[in-house]
Amino acid sequence: MIRRCLQAVRRFIPHYHALFQDAVSQRGLAESPELWCSAHRSARGLSKMSLWPFSVSPRDFSQPNTSWNAEMQEVYDHYNALCEVKTEEGEKKGPWRKLPSYNRSLKYATGGVYLSKIIQSKARLFTRNIKEHGATFEYVVFMNKQEKRCVCAFQAGHLLEGPPGHVHGGAIATMIDTVTGTLAGYLAGPIMTANLNINYRSPIPLGSVVVLHSALDRTEGKKIFVTCRVTSTDESKLHTEATALFISVNMGHLFGT
Numbered sequence: 001m002i003r004r005c006l007q008a009v010r011r012f013i014p015h016y017h018a019l020f021q022d023a024v025s026q027r028g029l030a031e032s033p034e035l036w037c038s039a040h041r042s043a044r045g046l047s048k049m050s051l052w053p054f055s056v057s058p059r060d061f062s063q064p065n066t067s068w069n070a071e072m073q074e075v076y077d078h079y080n081a082l083c084e085v086k087t088e089e090g091e092k093k094g095p096w097r098k099l100p101s102y103n104r105s106l107k108y109a110t111g112g113v114y115l116s117k118i119i120q121s122k123a124r125l126f127t128r129n130i131k132e133h134g135a136t137f138e139y140v141v142f143m144n145k146q147e148k149r150c151v152c153a154f155q156a157g158h159l160l161e162g163p164p165g166h167v168h169g170g171a172i173a174t175m176i177d178t179v180t181g182t183l184a185g186y187l188a189g190p191i192m193t194a195n196l197n198i199n200y201r202s203p204i205p206l207g208s209v210v211v212l213h214s215a216l217d218r219t220e221g222k223k224i225f226v227t228c229r230v231t232s233t234d235e236s237k238l239h240t241e242a243t244a245l246f247i248s249v250n251m252g253h254l255f256g257t
């Protein structure tokens with residue numbers, strides 16, 4: 001069964017490769033950051049049809065679940081309401097968009113000739129690898145493309161302890177990397193983190209909800225500079241400040257080609 005599935009994957013790779021090369025050329029990405037997303041969407045459609053025989057509908061980890069406390073739900077509801085603005089002509093898309101979040105991003109953005117190298121069946125996105133709701137990273141990202149910024153509501157679970165009763169600095173860095181990286185990737189296509197500078201200003205209690213506010217600072221060629229502030233939900237308390245540098249890469253960079 002597995003051998004037959006792999007044979008089917010191999011048969012479709014040339015078609016997939018053509019699609020991928022067409023849509024995700026570096027020139028195209030530089031001119032239109034949208035291309036990465038459309039290539040990603042096309043790839044998902046294709047992989048669902050034929051390339052990914054093991055595929056099931058992916059779970060969107062950024063949907064509310066029973067572990068979310070009232071504050072987390074409140075921030076979610078606030079930004080979710082901004083995703084659709086009601087007008088006299090009926091509902092219209094607002095400036096914000098909720099990003100879905102899966103536990104294997106590459107599974108849903110499979111890429112032609114790289115397919116055989118990237119399939120590691122046990123690989124899972126670091127922030128989405130625990131099944132128990134609320135134990136680690138509960139978060140949802142809302143993107144505002146016009147303003148080139150995003151916000152993330154983050155509820156830190158009990159397995160993220162660093163100092164007693166408070167969130168581990170590495171877990172905070174993980175969330176900052178994730179949110180700034182998501183913004184940079186959304187605006188510029190495939191990126192890698194080159195530099196992350198973090199100032200921890202006040203500890204984050206375990207179980208509490210904070211908001212990460214991330215914004216594009218500037219771009220210089222392949223370099224994308226992004227800022228991030230982690231605050232309490234009412235923004236009265238600053239927990240962490242960071243700056244990040246991302247470099248646009250082509251997919252070959254990930255596979256040493």
Ligand SMILES: CCCCCCCCCCCCCC(=O)SCCNC(=O)CCNC(=O)[C@H](O)C(C)(C)COP(=O)(O)OP(=O)(O)OC[C@H]1O[C@@H](n2cnc3c(N)ncnc32)[C@H](O)[C@@H]1OP(=O)(O)O
Binds near residue numbers: 177178179193222
């Ligand atoms: C799409 C979104 C979907 C998201 C879904 C999942 C969500 C999760 C998202 C999570 C996202 C998490 C993402 C992750 O966690 S990525 C994982 C952590 N990051 C890495 O492992 C990256 C490892 N490093 C590299 O691969 C390369 O060094 C990179 C790619 C970074 C640069 O490559 P390369 O070395 O070949 O670069 P270049 O020679 O072309 O130089 C280009 C320019 O950049 C300047 N430069 C380079 N490095 C630095 C530096 N450190 N400080 C300051 N400047 C630096 C350089 O001087 C030059 O400037 P200029 O001379 O042009 O002025």
